[in-house]
Amino acid sequence: xxxxxxxxxxxxxxxxxxxxxxxxxxxxxxxxxxxxxxxxxxxxxxxxxxxxxxxxxxxxxxxxxxxxxxxxxxxxxxxxxxxxxxxxxxxxxxxxxxxxxxxxxxxxxxxxxxxxxxxxxxxxxxxxxxxxxxxxxxxxxxxxxxxxxxxxxxxxxxxxxxxxxxxxxxxxxxxxxxxxxxxxxxxx
Numbered sequence: 001x002x003x004x005x006x007x008x009x010x011x012x013x014x015x016x017x018x019x020x021x022x023x024x025x026x027x028x029x030x031x032x033x034x035x036x037x038x039x040x041x042x043x044x045x046x047x048x049x050x051x052x053x054x055x056x057x058x059x060x061x062x063x064x065x066x067x068x069x070x071x072x073x074x075x076x077x078x079x080x081x082x083x084x085x086x087x088x089x090x091x092x093x094x095x096x097x098x099x100x101x102x103x104x105x106x107x108x109x110x111x112x113x114x115x116x117x118x119x120x121x122x123x124x125x126x127x128x129x130x131x132x133x134x135x136x137x138x139x140x141x142x143x144x145x146x147x148x149x150x151x152x153x154x155x156x157x158x159x160x161x162x163x164x165x166x167x168x169x170x171x172x173x174x175x176x177x178x179x180x181x182x183x184x185x186x187x188x
Contacts, residue, residue: 159181
């Protein structure tokens with residue numbers, strides 16, 4: 001009988017009155033546990049993320065996930081989960097409290113720029129809340145990973161930050177754009 005194994009990576013966020021813990025299951029499907037209530041305890045329900053009834057499959061070589069959550073200017077609760085797909089490309093799936101189910105985000109979406117990620121790369125994400133001079137809020141989504149071919153001047157694999165912005169009305173303000181952040185690193 002095979003010995004059960006734990007996920008290689010887990011990440012959790014709070015959204016509304018629930019806690020979501022994301023992971024990749026043993027069949028490489030993007031999955032999560034969701035808490036029964038706001039205190040984060042009790043028996044969590046196990047679910048898989050699917051888009052249009054298709055499970056989201058994750059790369060065999062890069063099973064790290066990252067997630068962020070925030071409440072936008074329209075009081076809509078937002079969740080974003082980042083992963084590397086079976087083709088080795090950085091992707092985003094989204095959940096918004098004003099919509100049913102999960103949907104493909106703009107990062108990794110068909111007919112957009114695709115970003116190949118180094119096998120085994122860690123992934124991390126943040127959402128930064130900013131105010132302009134008129135005190136209007138905007139959000140900057142930031143994903144950190146190592147792109148294929150992204151070596152710095154020292155020949156060391158570089159970490160890049162991939163950024164995407166939203167304005168005060170919750171409208172996208174551009175495309176995902178990578179920028180290396182570890183050019184001065186001589187070794188990890």
